[in-house]
Amino acid sequence: MAHWNMAARAAQMNPSVIREILKVTERPGVISLAGGLPSPETFPIAEFAQACQRVLGDDGKAALQYASSEGHAPLREAVAAMLPWDVDPAHVLITTGSQQGLDLVAKILIDAGSKVLVETPTYLGALQAFTPMQPTIVGVRCDAGGVMVDDLVAQAPGARFAYLLPNFQNPTGRTMDETRRVAVSEAAARIGLPIVEDNPYGDLWFDEPPPLPLTARNPEGCIYLGSFSKVLAPGLRLGFLVAPKAIYPKLLQAKQAADLHTPGFNQRLVAEVLKDGFLARHVPTIRALYKRRRDVMLAALDREMSGLDVEINRPAGGMFLWLRLPAGIDAGRLLPMAVARGVAFVPGAPFYAGQGDPRTLRLSFVTASEDEIRQAIGALAVAIRLMAAESGGQARHA
Ligand SMILES: Cc1ncc(COP(=O)(O)O)c(C=O)c1O
Known part of the structure; x- marks a missing residue:
């Protein structure tokens, strides 16, 4: 009998709490506001069908061959041209989703015990992605505008990097305003704190584009992660990172060890689809759909949660809404009651590095239809009122 001795890092790995929750909630009759899935109505299927024909017809042999680890040159150039600061395509690494970017960053920057x-x-x-490398993960205090500069500076000594999500953050939906970006960027540059900036939702703004990324303000001090998952389709598994010259080769070596390269066929498809400014026509349709659904969800929440002491964020883009339930109501205990009434969400506690706030939860407003959203929020309010009544809270029954 083989005896499998696990590496210490394997002991740190856990199944994604969200995936475990999704298994329970993906039942017929349950409207799921739990997943982080883009709306499939937005996938440009016809454009991909045409691109397949062209890629295979024009250059099928190269498209199906092994390819370079850095990525398909025309796609790297397209990525550099898309970004709102002066990016050299030589600093762009195409990744298998931005999730791989996080994994590569963890491998090259984190030792056991690193902060x-x-x-x-x-x-x-x-x-x-970070946990298997056995870091000490420290949560920096945040407010509605994101990370708080005084705490960031206080926690920074000895830290390998700060991982920041300035646009329509997953899970809270919050955005860092211009003043905060200036302050974070200046403080990080002053104290020499590297920043890993993750921006998969930045293009999904509703009324006005968010301020410039942190990386644009100090490219030498930042690694920038981007993704095609939310503007084209997540099944492509296509993302990218932009890294300073000093660390790009190490990220590339980690990439080579991980998967040699991101599927060249997918890269060529996306390069083909992006030609002629496709995103400039396509992304506004996603924004319009998601904005409508956000509005429907906010209106339903205002109506259904009235009289309940529920805090609701009002995201200016992205895919997620964040709630804080009345005192005494634990989102983890609420979930089975909500599922029994036909709605699923993700409790917020697993999103915290340390002790999570048990009263928080995340709702996705993009995958369910408008009618489903209204129905789901109604069911959620019923579950909250029931639980508030059970726990002797002051909430009134509707
Ligand atoms: C903040 C954040 N970063 C990275 C990812 C991973 O995205 P990708 O599909 O590009 O791997 C997600 C996916 O939901 C995300 O929300």
Whole structure:
């Protein structure tokens, strides 16, 4: 009998809490506001069908061959041209989703015991990517505008990097305003704190584009992660990172060890689809759809939660809304009651590096239809009122 001795880092790995929750909630009859899935109505299927024909017809042999680890040159050039600062395509690395970018960053920057700073709360997938490297993950205090500069500076000594999500953050939906960006960027440059900036949602703004990324303000001090998952389709598994010259070769070596290269066929498809400014026509249709759904969800929340002491954020873009339930109501205990009434959400606690706030939860407003959103928020309010009544809270029954 083989005896499998696990590496210490394997002991740090855990199944994604969200995936575990999704298994329970993906039942017929349950409207899921839990997943982080883009709306499939937005996938440009016809454009991809045409691009397939062209890529295979024009250069099928190269498209199906092994390719370079850095990525397909025309796609790297397209990425550099898309970004709002002067980016040399030589600094762009195409990754297998931005999730791989997080994994590569963890491999080259984290030793066992290294301090890593994250937002409170932060993206769960980043915690999953960092944890196997056995860091000490420290949550920096945040307010509605994101990370708080005084705490960032206080926690910075000895930290390898700060992982920040300035635009329509997953899970809270919050955005860092211009003043905060200037302050964070200046402080990080002054104290020499590297920043890993993750921006998969930045293009999904509703009324006005967010301020410039942190990386644009100090490219030598930042690694920037981007993704095609939310503007084209997540099934492509296509993302990218932009890294300063000093560390790009190490990221490239980690990439080579991980998967040699991101599928060249997918890269060529996307390069083909992006030609002729496709994103400039396509992304506004996603924004319009998501904005409508956000409005429907906010209106339903205002109506259904009236009289309940529920705090609701009002995201200016992205895919997520964040709630804080009345005192005494634990989102983890609420979930089965909500699922029994036909609605699923993700409790917020797993998104925290340390002790999570049990009263928080995340709702996605993009995958359910407008009618489903209204129905789901109604069901959620019923579950909250029931639980508030059970726990003797002051909430009134509607
Ligand atoms: C903040 C954040 N970063 C990274 C990712 C990973 O995205 P990708 O599909 O590009 O791997 C996600 C996915 O939901 C995300 O929310």
